[in-house]
Amino acid sequence: xxxxxxxxxxxxxxxxxxxxxxxxxxECAESVYQxxxxxxxxIDTAASYTNEDAVGDGVRKAINEGICSREDLFITSKLxxxxxxxxxxxxxxIDASIEKSGLEYLDLYLLHQAMGDYFSAWRAMExxxxxxxxxxxxxxxxxxxxxxxxxxxxxxxxxxxxxxxxPYFTQQQALETxxxxxxxxxxxxxxxxxxxxxxxxEMLIAIANKYQKTVGQVxxxxxxxxxVVVIPKSTHLERIIxxxxxxxxxxxxSEMNQISSLDQxxxxxxxxxxxxxxxxxxxxxxxxx
Ligand SMILES: NC(=O)c1ccc[n+]([C@@H]2O[C@H](COP(=O)([O-])OP(=O)(O)OC[C@H]3O[C@@H](n4cnc5c(N)ncnc54)[C@H](OP(=O)(O)O)[C@@H]3O)[C@@H](O)[C@H]2O)c1
Numbered sequence: 670x671x672x673x674x675x676x677x678x679x680x681x682x683x684x685x686x687x688x689x690x691x692x693x694x695x696e697c698a699e700s701v702y703q704x705x706x707x708x709x710x711x712i713d714t715a716a717s718y719t720n721e722d723a724v725g726d727g728v729r730k731a732i733n734e735g736i737c738s739r740e741d742l743f744i745t746s747k748l749x750x751x752x753x754x755x756x757x758x759x760x761x762x763i764d765a766s767i768e769k770s771g772l773e774y775l776d777l778y779l780l781h782q783a784m785g786d787y788f789s790a791w792r793a794m795e796x797x798x799x800x801x802x803x804x805x806x807x808x809x810x811x812x813x814x815x816x817x818x819x820x821x822x823x824x825x826x827x828x829x830x831x832x833x834x835x836p837y838f839t840q841q842q843a844l845e846t847x848x849x850x851x852x853x854x855x856x857x858x859x860x861x862x863x864x865x866x867x868x869x870x871e872m873l874i875a876i877a878n879k880y881q882k883t884v885g886q887v888x889x890x891x892x893x894x895x896x897v898v899v900i901p902k903s904t905h906l907e908r909i910i911x912x913x914x915x916x917x918x919x920x921x922x923s924e925m926n927q928i929s930s931l932d933q934x935x936x937x938x939x940x941x942x943x944x945x946x947x948x949x950x951x952x953x954x955x956x957x958x
Contacts, residue, residue, distance in 0.1 A: 670710055671916065673898060675828040676851045679805050681777070682743055683893055684913060685711025687857070687902035694723040700904050701727025705736055707910050713831075713900040715747035715781055716766055717956050725771035744770065745777040747809060748794070750951045753785035759793035767802060778803045779831055782942075783815045784951055788822070795825045805829065809857075810942055813846040820850040831855040833938055834897055835888060836931040837865045844895065856892050859899040860885055860912075864937050872927055880918040883911060890915045891928045 672680040686704040691697040697720040701712055705727070714724045724744065732739055752762030767775055778794060780787050794806045807829030811819060820826050830847050834840055834856035847854050861867050873884045880887070885901070889912060892899045901912040920928070941947040 670708065671893070673853050673896065675805050675853055676826065677805060677828060679776070679828070681805070681829070681853065681898060682709075682711040683898050684889065684915065685709060685713050685743065685745070685898065685900040686909070687713045687900040688720055688724060689713075689715070689718055689857075689902055691718070691720055691723075691902070691904060694720065694726070696904055697723035698726035698730065700909065702730045703906055704909050704913075705731035705742070708913050709909075710737065710741055711743040711745065711898075711900065713745045714770075715749065715779075716752070716762060717747070717749040717781060717954070719956060721746055721766055721769040722771070725769065729771065739772070743776040744772060745779065746770065746775055747779040747781040748790055749954070749956050750782050750784045751955055751957070753780065753782075753787050753790040755786055756789045756793050759790035760796070763793060763797045763802065774801060775803050777805045777807060777829060779807045779809045779829065780811075780827075781809050782951055783808070783811050783819070784948060791819075791823055795823070798825065807831070807852070807855075810940070812942065813843050816843075816846055816850065816852065820852070826850055827852055829853045829855050829898070831857055831900075833858050833862075833936050833940070834892060835859055835861050835865070836867070836891060836928045837861060837933050838936050839929050839932040841929075841932075844897070853898060854896070855898040855900065857900065858938060859892050859897075860888055860901050862938055867931075870931070872931075876920070876924050876928070882915075882918060885912060886915045886918075887920070887928070890918065890920055891925060894920055894925060 671683045686709040805828045807827040809831040
């Protein structure tokens with residue numbers, strides 16, 4: 670496994686395992702366990718995925734079997750918008766995430782969206798970080814203008830920004846802004862999230878064939894070579910194994926550019942951060958009473 674170094678010197682694996690839309694607890698715990706067995710050390714969940722407890726189960730099973738220790742793992746979760754109304758609510762929700770996972774601390778915790786009173790929520794995260802409950806703190810879906818304002822304002826700058834990043838939405842400007850503030854980029858939907866149809870693209874297929882790799886592996890490798898952390902999701906064992914097998918080949922500059930030329934310049938996902946209806950939908954989404 671390769672690692673990136675966060676601004677607080679913490680090492681973060683450059684490839685991890687995402688568990689969005691794996692609501693079934695048994696399936697989630699088993700996938701996490703299989704992923705760790707296959708060599709993954711980073712697991713990405715969120716309070717809103719309602720599977721933090723299942724992630725904890727999978728992690729404990731792997732640790733109990735001696736596959737790795739807790740210290741080898743990098744467990745990420747995220748604060749949902751419902752709990753981003755004030756400092757106290759955020760504090761309580763951070764504690765709830767840790768408790769649900771059954772782990773003593775989380776390695777990374779993110780503001781899931783730049784919504785609600787996210788500055789107050791951030792102060793609760795800064796305090797939890799300083800108390801050692803969270804080993805690193807960061808944000809998600811912070812577009813360049815929002816990230817700039819945030820970094821210029823807060824006491825502790827976010828160490829990571831998890832945003833949509835794949836060849837159809839390369840977000841080059843966003844990466845430059847993150848670099849300016851020493852924020853590590855992390856890609857959600859690195860395989861396209863089930864959209865865009867990359868697996869049928871002739872150019873991607875030709876590059877994959879050249880290295881005797883799959884299109885999925887080429888997509889992941891492309892982001893890794895840009896210094897972006899990737900967290901592909903799969904509930905299929907063969908794909909879990911395939912998606913981590915990306916460290917034995919290197920795309921050349923011409924291939925990197927060819928892949929980047931797929932950029933549409935906008936997100937085709939259902940998460941429409943610039944649309945008022947999407948913001949209102951997030952603000953009203955309740956994940957607990
Ligand atoms: N911060 C945020 O707002 C945010 C938003 C979205 C996602 N995320 C995080 O990012 C993670 C990844 O994003 P994502 O799950 O949306 O998308 P993704 O990882 O890009 O794509 C997952 C989809 O690709 C399929 N797949 C996996 N490996 C494959 C392979 N080798 N070949 C072909 N298809 C493959 C999966 O199907 P199977 O499962 O059936 O294999 C699933 O349908 C999430 O799990 C979550 O942790 C964060």
